[in-house]
Amino acid sequence: MELPAASLSRYAEPRTPWRKAAIVTAVIATLELVALLVVALAFVAKPLAADSSAKPGAGKAEQAAARGAATEEPPPATLPRAQTTVLVLNGNGVTGAAAQAARKLRRLDYSVAGVGDATRRDVPRTIVMYREGFEGEAVRLARDLGLGTKRAVPLDGLRAAELHGATLALVIGG
Numbered sequence: 001m002e003l004p005a006a007s008l009s010r011y012a013e014p015r016t017p018w019r020k021a022a023i024v025t026a027v028i029a030t031l032e033l034v035a036l037l038v039v040a041l042a043f044v045a046k047p048l049a050a051d052s053s054a055k056p057g058a059g060k061a062e063q064a065a066a067r068g069a070a071t072e073e074p075p076p077a078t079l080p081r082a083q084t085t086v087l088v089l090n091g092n093g094v095t096g097a098a099a100q101a102a103r104k105l106r107r108l109d110y111s112v113a114g115v116g117d118a119t120r121r122d123v124p125r126t127i128v129m130y131r132e133g134f135e136g137e138a139v140r141l142a143r144d145l146g147l148g149t150k151r152a153v154p155l156d157g158l159r160a161a162e163l164h165g166a167t168l169a170l171v172i173g174g
Contacts, residue, residue: 074149077136079167081144084137085113087166091123092174101172108144113166119157123173128152131160134167141168 077084086105090098102112128151130138138152155169163169 074139074152075136077140079134079137081109081140082111084134084141084168085111085166086141087113087163087169088115089118089169089171090116091118091120091126091171093121094172097172101170104145105141105170110141114164118171123171125173126151127171127173129155129158129169129171131155131163131167138168141170145170 088098088102088105098115098117102115105112126145126147128138128142128145128147130152132154135152135154139149142149142152158169
């Protein structure tokens with residue numbers, strides 16, 4: 001009695017559907033990794049490409065002033081120091097910082113319009129904000145305080161009415 005021979009085709013090539021799934025999964029994971037690296041590079045490269053004086057997170061006006069200051073000379077100050085009024089605001093949360101800065105301004109012959117607290121207590125750097133038409137005075141004050149001219153920026157977050165008649169606001173930062 002003869003038995004039929006077993007079919008070898010069934011045993012010759014084992015079925016491995018998991019290989020296709022593993023390869024497809026690896027390709028998708030690789031594409032996701034590449035996409036994440038591109039996004040991460042964009043976030044890292046953006047601050048590095050910006051002017052070193054314009055920090056990420058700085059106000060729009062400060063960044064614009066930092067870019068513009070490198071290309072164009074600010075106008076000269078027209079008011080003498082004694083007629084340049086400055087509102088001094090404490091933006092770092094250190095008690096007495098604004099009063100100390102006001103004393104220094106008075107020694108430099110500036111007129112102090114008032115001393116108070118800024119709305120934020122985490123201002124990273126000291127800046128001089130100016131009303132329209134007083135950029136020259138702001139640049140002069142920034143130089144007098146040793147801050148550098150790029151720290152003189154247009155009003156950002158303050159309205160002219162909040163300056164209590166002052167032409168400049170000195171915001172003390174950390």
